[in-house]
Amino acid sequence: MSDMAENMLAQSRAYGTSEEREVLALESIADQLRLLVELGTRAANSEVSRGTAEVARADAADKRAWENEGGSLDKGLGASLGIKHSATAQFETGGYRYTKLEDAVAQAKRARPRSTS
Structure with missing residues (x-):
């Protein structure tokens, strides 16, 4: 104005x-x-x-900031260093975590109240 x-x-x-x-x-x-x-x-x-190039630069800057906090690395960089990524399934019951479903099921059964019938 x-x-x-x-x-x-x-x-x-x-x-x-x-x-x-x-x-x-x-x-x-x-x-x-x-x-x-x-x-x-x-x-x-x-x-x-703006185009994908500028967005990609912004994403890369965000990723670098996250990596400084312990975030993930670029997959290409990890592979070039011989780093392998794997995801591990976790099952939680009774405050404990298990990597095998069978162990979690066994613990859940043990923790379940026994019926008196």
């Missing part, structure tokens, strides 16, 4: 009734909301149009 427009708005607020000031305030809020929506739409559109 230009300085002249701001001065005119300030004058109209100063000399207006309370209802007029309310209307001006609501109009100002509506204008600001429209501006925010427009900026959000532009940002979303520019994100899409």
Whole structure:
């Protein structure tokens, strides 16, 4: 908003009734909301149009930040260093974790209350 427009708005607020000031305030809020929506739409559109290369750079930066916290390494880097990745299934019962389903089932059966029938 230009300085002249701001001065005119300030004058109209100063000399207006309370209802007029309310209307001006609501109009100002509506204008600001429209501006925010427009900026959000532009940002979303520019994100899409940035292209995959820039998004990939941002993802790589996020990954580096995560790796500093003990996150995962790039799969290509791990393979080039001879690192193998494997996922291990875990089964939890009674506060304990097991890698074999049979062990977890046996523990769950042992922990189950016995019926007296």
